[in-house]
Amino acid sequence: MSAVTESSTADGTKTSTGKGRRRGIRGSSLAFWLFVGPFLVGLLVFGYVPIVWSLFLSFFDARNTVTPTDFVGLRNYADMLTDPNFLSSMVTFTVFAVFIVPLTFALSLGLALLVNGVRVARAFFRSVFFLPTACSYVVASLIWKLSIFNGVRFGLANTVLSWFGIENIAWLSTVNPPWYWIPLVTVRLWLQLGFYMILFIAGLQRIPTELYEAAYVDGAKPGWQVFRFITFPQLRATSIAVLLLNLIAAYQAFDEFYNLVGNVNYARPPLVYLYSVSLGSIQDLGRGSAGALILAVIIMILTLVQSRIFGFGKAD
Amino acid sequence: MATTTQPAVRTTGTPVPIGHSRGPMATVAKIARWAALLVTTLVFLVPFYLIVRNALSTDADITAPGWKVFPSALQWGNIAELFNDSEVPMARALWNSAVVGVLGTGGQLLLAAMAGYGLARIPHRAADKIFYLIVATLMIPAAVTFIPSFVLVSSLGWVSSLRGLIIPGLFSGFAAFLFRQYFINFPKELEEAARVDGLGYWRTFWLIVVPNSLPFCAAIAAITFIANWNAFLWPLVIGQDSSSWTVQVALSTFVTAQTINIHELFVAAGVSILPLVLIFVFLQRYLVQGVAETGIKG
Numbered sequence: 001m002s003a004v005t006e007s008s009t010a011d012g013t014k015t016s017t018g019k020g021r022r023r024g025i026r027g028s029s030l031a032f033w034l035f036v037g038p039f040l041v042g043l044l045v046f047g048y049v050p051i052v053w054s055l056f057l058s059f060f061d062a063r064n065t066v067t068p069t070d071f072v073g074l075r076n077y078a079d080m081l082t083d084p085n086f087l088s089s090m091v092t093f094t095v096f097a098v099f100i101v102p103l104t105f106a107l108s109l110g111l112a113l114l115v116n117g118v119r120v121a122r123a124f125f126r127s128v129f130f131l132p133t134a135c136s137y138v139v140a141s142l143i144w145k146l147s148i149f150n151g152v153r154f155g156l157a158n159t160v161l162s163w164f165g166i167e168n169i170a171w172l173s174t175v176n177p178p179w180y181w182i183p184l185v186t187v188r189l190w191l192q193l194g195f196y197m198i199l200f201i202a203g204l205q206r207i208p209t210e211l212y213e214a215a216y217v218d219g220a221k222p223g224w225q226v227f228r229f230i231t232f233p234q235l236r237a238t239s240i241a242v243l244l245l246n247l248i249a250a251y252q253a254f255d256e257f258y259n260l261v262g263n264v265n266y267a268r269p270p271l272v273y274l275y276s277v278s279l280g281s282i283q284d285l286g287r288g289s290a291g292a293l294i295l296a297v298i299i300m301i302l303t304l305v306q307s308r309i310f311g312f313g314k315a316d
Numbered sequence: 317m318a319t320t321t322q323p324a325v326r327t328t329g330t331p332v333p334i335g336h337s338r339g340p341m342a343t344v345a346k347i348a349r350w351a352a353l354l355v356t357t358l359v360f361l362v363p364f365y366l367i368v369r370n371a372l373s374t375d376a377d378i379t380a381p382g383w384k385v386f387p388s389a390l391q392w393g394n395i396a397e398l399f400n401d402s403e404v405p406m407a408r409a410l411w412n413s414a415v416v417g418v419l420g421t422g423g424q425l426l427l428a429a430m431a432g433y434g435l436a437r438i439p440h441r442a443a444d445k446i447f448y449l450i451v452a453t454l455m456i457p458a459a460v461t462f463i464p465s466f467v468l469v470s471s472l473g474w475v476s477s478l479r480g481l482i483i484p485g486l487f488s489g490f491a492a493f494l495f496r497q498y499f500i501n502f503p504k505e506l507e508e509a510a511r512v513d514g515l516g517y518w519r520t521f522w523l524i525v526v527p528n529s530l531p532f533c534a535a536i537a538a539i540t541f542i543a544n545w546n547a548f549l550w551p552l553v554i555g556q557d558s559s560s561w562t563v564q565v566a567l568s569t570f571v572t573a574q575t576i577n578i579h580e581l582f583v584a585a586g587v588s589i590l591p592l593v594l595i596f597v598f599l600q601r602y603l604v605q606g607v608a609e610t611g612i613k614g
Contacts, residue, residue, distance in 0.1 A: 027439050031517040035434025039427045040446060042487035046465070047453050054464030066467045114353055128357050129599060131364070133607075134592035136546035138564040139585045140363065142571045146578055147366045147378075159383045190363065195607060203609035223345075245611065251461040255548045259568055266571070271459060271549070278463045279553060288463045296460040303455070 054289040062286035076290035084279070085265060085290055089273040096269065098184050099252045104246050105239070108193045112200030113227075126201070129196035137255030138189050145172065145260050147182040175266050184267065187256050196242050203238030207231065244306055251299050270295050336535055367589070370582035371395075378578050391579065398583045404576060405558050406584050409566035413588075416481045416562060421541045423486045425533060432495025433521055437507070447496065453489035459549060466553050476557035485550065491536060494610060498532055499525070535606030536600045542592055563588045 053066075058076050060068035074272070080086050092250075115125045148156045149171035158168045171179050207230070215230050216222075254271040261267045265275050270291070278288025354559055370378050371394060373387035404461030435443050465484055466475075481523075506528060510520040526533070551562040561569070567584055570576040596603065 020394055028517070029440060032434050032440040032443070034436060034518065035430045035521070036440075036443075036446060039431035039487060039492055040449075042427065043450065043453065043489060043492075046484045046487050047470070047489065048449075050461055050464030050468045051456065053467055054461070057464070057467065065488060066471055111356070114349060114356070118353065122410070125353055125357065126359050126604075127596070130604070131596060132360065134542065134596050135363070136548065136564050137567045138546075138548055139367075139589055142567060142581060142585050143363045143366050145571060146581065147370060148363075152379075153381060154379045154383070156362070156383070173460075179570070190360065194360075195611065198607045199611045200603055202611075222442040241611065248457060252457055254459065257569055258548075258552075262572060271462075273461065275549075275553075281467065285467060286465060292460050292463050296456050299457055299460065300455050 007042055011273065036260065054292060057285050058289040058293055060286050062284070062289070064283045064285075068286065072286070076286045078295060080291045083287075085268070085272070085273055088265060089268050089270045091251070091272055092267055093251060093269050095181075096184070096253060097247060100182065100188055100250050101243065101246050103185065104192060104196060105242055107189065108196035109200050109235075109239075111193060111197040112204060112259060113231075115197065116201055116204050126198075129197055129306055132191050133194050135191060137187070137191065140191050141256050141259035143185045144183050144256075172261055178266075180261055180267055183260055184256060188253075188261070192246075196246070199242055200235065203235045204231070207234045234313060240306070244303065247302060247306070248299060251295070251302075330391055367582055367586045370504065370579055371586045373579055375578050376598075394579050394583050395587075398580050398587070401576075404570070404580070405561060406563070406566060406587070408559065409561045409563045410587065411554075412478065412481070412560060413563040414591075415478055416551075417541050417545045419478075419590075420482045420485055420544045421537055422458070423482070424488050424491055424540055425537055427486055428488055428491035428536075429495050429526070429529075429533065430521070431492045433499050433525060435492075435496045436499035436502075437518055450489045450492050452495075452564070454493060462549055462553055465550075469554065475554055476560040477554075478560065481551060481560065481562070482555045485544070485547075488540075489539065490610075494536065502529070531602060531605070532609075534599060534602040535609060538595055538603045539606040541595065545592060 057066070057068065057149060059071060059073060060076075061070040061072050062068035080098050109156050111129055115122060115129065118125065149167065150158075151170035151172060152158065153162070155168075155171075157171065161167075161169065169179055171183050174180065211230050212226065213235065215226055220229060252271060253269045254275070257267060257269050257272050258275075263272060263280075274288050274291045274295070277291065330349075369385075369387060372390045372392065373384070374391055379385045398404065434440075435447055466604050469475060469480045469484060472480075474483070502525065506524050507520055510524045515523065546564065547562070548564045548568065551565045552568065555561045555565045556565075558569075563584075567581070567588065569586075570581055
């Protein structure tokens with residue numbers, strides 16, 4: 001390692017002459033690999049090898065083995081795409097996304113505007129709404145499952161309902177009506193609203209005050225009009241980032257579903273199903289890999305489509 | 317929210333900050349705003365209250381027919397009970413989480429910062445290609461690759477080991493990407509001065525660049541540590557044996573199996589969020605900066 005240091009030092013002092021420059025490139029090449037090499041090797045081994053291996057497994061009958069011999073072509077893909085459980089996990093995801101994405105967007109923007117609008121104790125409120133980010137989904141699920149929505153008399157939700165004379169509701173196991181969505185959606189809202197609120201606050205603080213002054217001079221009414229014509233359009237980049245991150249995070253839902261309802265067919269997102277297929281009792285790594293790749297492709301397409309529509313990543 | 321009904325344009329005086337116009341409707345709006353803030357604050361704090369209340373109650377208090385806002389007597393002994401319970405490997409799980417959190421965060425930061433610096437500052441013809449390789453991994457969500465990663469790690473014999481928990485997570489394309497973008501915008505003057513003084517890349521990086529990037533590193537470190545500490549899917553996949561459970565896996569096992577006293581479980585939950593609450597208190601500023609930084613660019 002000291003040799004590398006010396007050669008790059010030499011390059012640092014001799015960049016002006018032609019000869020030194022050539023030597024410098026060789027020296028900086030060593031330095032480049034010293035800095036980038038360790039990361040690159042790890043990325044190839046732990047990033048690319050698994051993906052290629054997964055692609056390989058997805059074309060084989062790979063039950064309980066990672067070095068299969070029985071080539072089955074596209075059968076694993078066909079199996080997954082016609083598997084009612086996999087398809088219903090996609091429906092579960094879609095329903096979940098339809099609830100969680102707009103709710104998170106509207107409520108985190110609302111919180112950001114609320115917090116940004118007060119002049120006293122702003123840091124306090126920001127901290128309170130941000131604090132749940134410190135909780136894991138497991139801890140939050142524990143609180144939701146055992147203390148708030150436990151479906152018995154002493155649960156907080158049922159205690160509050162009983163003040164209004166409403167009978168106990170078995171929140172997590174009532175399928176008709178689908179009460180289980182209330183704990184599943186509220187736990188995620190509590191955990192992630194503060195995170196997206198911070199993104200919106202950062203976005204709000206980047207809006208130049210001159211715009212507001214100009215709007216004021218032009219006679220825009222404070223409140224709705226200013227929000228509609230100044231604030232919201234200026235938050236365009238942030239809004240797209242929030243929607244995109246939110247949608248991807250919804251697709252990867254695992255922790256709260258696993259801990260709140262477990263491996264049940266009425267509320268099982270794709271990752272929980274794939275976990276049970278590939279690491280549960282069947283250990284079908286071929287079908288699991290095929291499902292994971294289908295999921296990855298769908299997420300990539302959604303990301304690309306959204307970027308095209310909204311022009312995400314372009315200078316705003 | 318109708319903030320005001322009167323014309324907003326006043327002919328004299330300084331511009332009124334938006335949302336702070338005067339008049340009776342503005343007062344109503346102000347009250348509504350504060351009411352909304354206080355109610356939301358209460359709702360957001362309820363789960364924390366439940367952790368503390370249940371952790372310091374007897375099970376009889378928790379399941380009492382009428383809601384007990386406070387336990388009839390604070391059961392401080394619950395904490396000792398959790399750590400003395402031989403059925404529950406919570407001390408071991410906390411240790412595992414601490415090791416994974418510290419080594420995972422430190423290693424990820426070190427590797428990503430070095431790679432980011434190399435890509436941003438050391439001219440090399442492979443730099444662009446390597447950068448594309450990194451960006452390409454950002455397209456594939458990590459949660460989707462848990463099956464192939466498990467396959468790889470199990471073939472290395474790393475299942476149920478700290479190596480298996482830590483090493484695959486060290487090579488975060490996202491962190492390397494963030495560091496590269498950060499170092500590209502890092503002022504060049506400091507480094508040029510160092511080079512004139514005869515420092516090579518290695519020493520310039522450690523003596524000049526890193527000390528001047530500490531706020532950014534702290535922001536990324538705080539975010540990474542929280543993510544590592546709270547990670548669940550990967551530790552669940554790898555932790556086949558209870559000796560390699562992290563705190564999250566241990567908690568989950570008891571929640572889904574319900575073989576433990578409720579109060580003990582809530583003590584464990586409280587203990588598990590304590591390190592993160594401390595990070596929040598001491599690193600709040602960097603944390604907010606980090607979220608704004610990493611979130612927007614994600």
